[in-house]
Amino acid sequence: MQKIVDKSFEYLSKLSALLVLVVLVTIFWVLFEEAKPAIEAFGVEFLTNSKWAPNLEIFGGAPAIFGSVVSTFLAMIIATPIAIGIAIFLTEIAFEKLKTPIGTAIEMLAAIPSIIYGMWGLFYFAPIIRDWFGGNGLGLLTAGIVLSIMILPFMAAITRDSMNTTPDILKESAYALGATKWDVIKDVVIPYAKAGIIGSIILALGRAIGETMAVTFVMGNVHKIPDSIVNAATSIPVTLANEFTEADGDLYYASLFYLALILFVISFVVIATAKFYFLRKIRKER
Amino acid sequence: MIKRKIINNIVLVLSTLSALIGLFFLFWILWTLISKGLDAMSMKIFIYDTAPPGREESGLRNAIVGQLILVGVASAIGIPLGILAGTYLSEYGKNSKFANFIRDISDIMMSAPSIVIGAFVYAILVAPVGHFNGWAGAAALAIMMVPIVLRTTDDMLNLVPQQLREAAYALGAPKYKVIIQIVYRGAKVGVITGVLLSIARIAGETAPLLFTSFNNNFFTTNLNEAMPSLTVTMFNFATSPYEDWINLGWAAAFILGVFVLSVNILGRLIIKKRKVK
Numbered sequence: 143m144q145k146i147v148d149k150s151f152e153y154l155s156k157l158s159a160l161l162v163l164v165v166l167v168t169i170f171w172v173l174f175e176e177a178k179p180a181i182e183a184f185g186v187e188f189l190t191n192s193k194w195a196p197n198l199e200i201f202g203g204a205p206a207i208f209g210s211v212v213s214t215f216l217a218m219i220i221a222t223p224i225a226i227g228i229a230i231f232l233t234e235i236a237f238e239k240l241k242t243p244i245g246t247a248i249e250m251l252a253a254i255p256s257i258i259y260g261m262w263g264l265f266y267f268a269p270i271i272r273d274w275f276g277g278n279g280l281g282l283l284t285a286g287i288v289l290s291i292m293i294l295p296f297m298a299a300i301t302r303d304s305m306n307t308t309p310d311i312l313k314e315s316a317y318a319l320g321a322t323k324w325d326v327i328k329d330v331v332i333p334y335a336k337a338g339i340i341g342s343i344i345l346a347l348g349r350a351i352g353e354t355m356a357v358t359f360v361m362g363n364v365h366k367i368p369d370s371i372v373n374a375a376t377s378i379p380v381t382l383a384n385e386f387t388e389a390d391g392d393l394y395y396a397s398l399f400y401l402a403l404i405l406f407v408i409s410f411v412v413i414a415t416a417k418f419y420f421l422r423k424i425r426k427e428r
Numbered sequence: 429m430i431k432r433k434i435i436n437n438i439v440l441v442l443s444t445l446s447a448l449i450g451l452f453f454l455f456w457i458l459w460t461l462i463s464k465g466l467d468a469m470s471m472k473i474f475i476y477d478t479a480p481p482g483r484e485e486s487g488l489r490n491a492i493v494g495q496l497i498l499v500g501v502a503s504a505i506g507i508p509l510g511i512l513a514g515t516y517l518s519e520y521g522k523n524s525k526f527a528n529f530i531r532d533i534s535d536i537m538m539s540a541p542s543i544v545i546g547a548f549v550y551a552i553l554v555a556p557v558g559h560f561n562g563w564a565g566a567a568a569l570a571i572m573m574v575p576i577v578l579r580t581t582d583d584m585l586n587l588v589p590q591q592l593r594e595a596a597y598a599l600g601a602p603k604y605k606v607i608i609q610i611v612y613r614g615a616k617v618g619v620i621t622g623v624l625l626s627i628a629r630i631a632g633e634t635a636p637l638l639f640t641s642f643n644n645n646f647f648t649t650n651l652n653e654a655m656p657s658l659t660v661t662m663f664n665f666a667t668s669p670y671e672d673w674i675n676l677g678w679a680a681a682f683i684l685g686v687f688v689l690s691v692n693i694l695g696r697l698i699i700k701k702r703k704v705k
Contacts, residue, residue: 144602151604155516158509159530162578165492165571166533169540169548176551227446235443246696253692254457255632257659258681261666264542265674323437341558345539352541354635359667379543379635386547402547406540407700413539417532424664 173403180396188400194365196389201397205365205406209282209377210405214350216286216371217293222343225297229389230327232298233305238262245302252295254335260359268360277372279360285377288356293346300345302419304338305331341420348412352405354379378405458521458685465682468675473683478645478661481670488680490647493512494656497649498641499631502569506630507623509570510577517578519607531582534575545571554640558662562648562655565641569630576629578656580622588614621695628691631686634659658684 174181180188184201191202234244264280267288272279306332316326332339362374363384376384378401389395476487513530521527544570553564587613596606612619641655643664648655658680665677 148602151607152516152520155512155520157576158513159516159521160528161509161515162530162537162575165574166537168552169544172548172551173544208449224446224449227443228450230439230443231447235440236447237569243453244447248447250689251450251454251457253438253688255659255684255688256463256630257634257662258457258685260458261677261681263661264666266456266460269551294450294453322432324436324439325432327439328652348539352539352543354541354543355663358663379541381636382543382547383635386550387642387659399551400477402544406544409539409544410536411540413536414532417535 162397169406170403173399173406176399177396177403180400183393184397184400188397189404192367196385196391196394199391199393201227201393201400203378203397203401205367206376206378206381206401207404208367209285209361209375209380210351212282212371212375213285213289213377214347215281217289217350218343218347220287220290221294221297221346223340225294225346226301226339228294228298229301229305230331232302234323234327234331245299248295249297249299251291252299255355256292256353257355257359259288259292259356263356264359271372275372277370278362278374280360280367281373282361282371282375284360285357285375286330286371288360289350289353292356293350296349297342297346300342301335301339302318304335304342307338308334337420341416344412344416344420347390348409351412352379352409357381378402430608461678461682461685464678465674465685468679469682471677473676476664477647478656478676481668481673486672486676488658488661488676488683490644491656491658491680492659492683493647493649494562494641494644495631495658497651498565498569498637498655498657499627501562501566501651502573502630503623506626507577508569508571510574510626511581511619511623513574514578514581515584515585515607515611519603519611531579534578537571537575538579541635542568542572543635543638544635546638546640547637550639560640560642560654562651562653565637565655565657566651568636568640569633572633572636573626573630576626577623580626581619584615584618584622585611587618613688617698621698622693625695628688628695632659632688634663635683638663 180201184191188201188203189207190204192204193200193202194205228248232241236244263284268279270282271277271284271287275283283405312330312334313326316330321329357377358380361376361380363376363380365376365381368375382402386398389398411419470487473487474489474492476485477490478488479486517527517530521530549564549568549571553567554560592610592614593606596610601609637657637660641657641660643660644654644656660681662677662684665673665680668674
């Protein structure tokens, strides 16, 4: 009797573990099945066609893909140096007593739900962008900056952790040779933590590209490739969030699933690269 | 030599500045949340349901209850599955290829765009039924929850000393009893903290609910209907042109923000306390 219970407990837990894999595979399969009509109708040209006209049943993903790529790119170039700066501050500069509270405070930024970033961005940040850079405040630039604030804590935390793996003895030997703090950071800490830093950048990129609510508020949602970064645009998640419940035609619906599939594939590849290629080392040392 | 010192100082100043930028945005967002949120808070929020703009008797009761139900059902599905799966990885799978593969898969699932999970659940639980429903919303949240609970359970069970298990085996206990009575007991605090953090995480999610549980302006406890939630209500109200709706949106943001942040701080305190021991 006990043997049966013992075995069933093992199988039950194994089944639960297997479920994660089943869900992942099912997501791919379902997205593909639902997107099929659009894939058959538009093929690969969907990626480059910039016309999105639900009334004419013409759908092109280019504006959404463009918006995703550009807003993510902006977020990355803003967030990367600041995140590395924060990590340097937390590992090499801050007093021992300040490290934990400041680190925790910055990680708190990551805990704030993204919809709150969106509301703050819409009511407080977009007007500033409007006054400083023109446009109506909603667009790629605002989205990029709001995204950069969202991904900042992730990048800073992972970068800090990988910098913390640098053996003290390496740093001490460099100091003993007369190196300044920056020499040590540049020649010892950063090279040592390189894989982790790159991993954190890629992982943050994966988050930024899939982020929905923070961006939906401030993107403006216009299905055109804008001529300036202060103008309204759209992105894959924004299109899905705004139009999914409105899709009436079969092809419209399938095109949205096509976008969802593209987003899922992109983020899968990005996250997998970061995790398997760059972040292995940090995880093992934890 | 002087040049090196100057560069050194510039870098140190820039790094400190980066930290200040991060803190600046944290406090700016928190301040916005608290000042706008506290202004909008009143007892009315907990007594009345969402109402058309301009109505005096307007609150968030239905959205708060809906949110509790959605998160509650998602937790009832997600927590046991996550804990069981984590148990498998830590107690049976250990470092086998299969266990490591599942760990990697859940890391990917943890970072998967939540809106895609919403679209997926729409296709399997909303479209076939023909209408938005609470079950779909809860399922989408549960899918996001399992990998988080799985990973923390795995980590926490791993911290339980091997000798404890061996001592129990030596007394002739079968494996499932060792796990339930010894390992779970030893890892209890850590696992509960992980579970709390995962609840805080899914409580703030909006995207997967947009087209699964959708929204509802009426009070409902029926999971077969569209179900209101704090987050989707926030989204609809904040993007509306009506001032009283926008204020209710801030009240919702305040409630949500306070919940999520306090659970996070609590979780950190518990984990820290354990590490000190």
